[in-house]
Amino acid sequence: AQTVTQSQPEMSVQEAETVTLSCTYDTSESDYYLFWYKQPPSRQMILVIRQEAYKQQNATENRFSVNFQKAAKSFSLKISDSQLGDAAMYFCAYFSGGGADGLTFGKGTHLIIQP
Amino acid sequence: DTAVSQTPKYLVTQMGNDKSIKCEQNLGHDTMYWYKQDSKKFLKIMFSYNNKELIINETVPNRFSPKSPDKAHLNLHINSLELGDSAVYFCASSLQGQGALRETQYFGPGTRLLVL
Numbered sequence: 738a739q740t741v742t743q744s745q746p747e748m749s750v751q752e753a754e755t756v757t758l759s760c761t762y763d764t765s766e767s768d769y770y771l772f773w774y775k776q777p778p779s780r781q782m783i784l785v786i787r788q789e790a791y792k793q794q795n796a797t798e799n800r801f802s803v804n805f806q807k808a809a810k811s812f813s814l815k816i817s818d819s820q821l822g823d824a825a826m827y828f829c830a831y832f833s834g835g836g837a838d839g840l841t842f843g844k845g846t847h848l849i850i851q852p
Numbered sequence: 853d854t855a856v857s858q859t860p861k862y863l864v865t866q867m868g869n870d871k872s873i874k875c876e877q878n879l880g881h882d883t884m885y886w887y888k889q890d891s892k893k894f895l896k897i898m899f900s901y902n903n904k905e906l907i908i909n910e911t912v913p914n915r916f917s918p919k920s921p922d923k924a925h926l927n928l929h930i931n932s933l934e935l936g937d938s939a940v941y942f943c944a945s946s947l948q949g950q951g952a953l954r955e956t957q958y959f960g961p962g963t964r965l966l967v968l
Contacts, residue, residue, distance in 0.1 A: 770955050782959035826893060834955045839885050839897030
């Protein structure tokens with residue numbers, strides 16, 4: 738079974754600074770998908786960024802980018818120019834794709850933005 | 853234009869009762885899911901369903917059952933509610949196929965269930 742590990746229960750960053758959230762995963766598959774979701778206090782799960790394992794290029798969405806290291810099974814999220822609205826729980830998730838097994842989530846990282 | 857909607861948003865009920873949570877998606881997706889988020893915010897898949905098969909996480913008690921009247925709906929029925937069922941339940945949907953764009957799951961707003 739796949740597992741996803743987020744080793745940072747909580748991170749704090751100053752507004753406008755850059756922060757990196759860590760995620761590692763374990764799988765024996767070669768094809769899969771990785772996601773970062775954001776959950777603000779409203780509890781809505783919001784997709785931040787996604788990455789296909791077969792793509793070597795790291796995904797980027799505006800201020801959000803990932804560092805995907807397939808051999809190391811690492812998928813970290815970098816948030817540049819942090820804003821107050823970025824404060825939330827961030828979940829890393831793995832999906833094997835093709836079937837319907839559902840997402841496997843990490844335990845989440847609580848991101849605090851200091852004004 | 854809500855993509856994935858759930859009703860109700862909040863549900864407070866007594867132990868032993870039977871309750872349902874409804875989920876609807878208007879994205880034209882073919883696969884729907886139910887997740888449970890516990891008090892420590894951990895999210896775990898409960899069910900996934902498309903028009904071909906239902907996959908049940910083995911840890912889910914059989915008091916929980918999904919029912920799909922059509923492709924756009926996947927409702928969650930819970931019988932004989934227990935205190936430990938208190939959690940936030942999320943519905944999600946996706947479109948199976950190649951590529952992360954299709955495989956991305958979109959979530960409903962969640963239903964907070966409190967069993968007294």
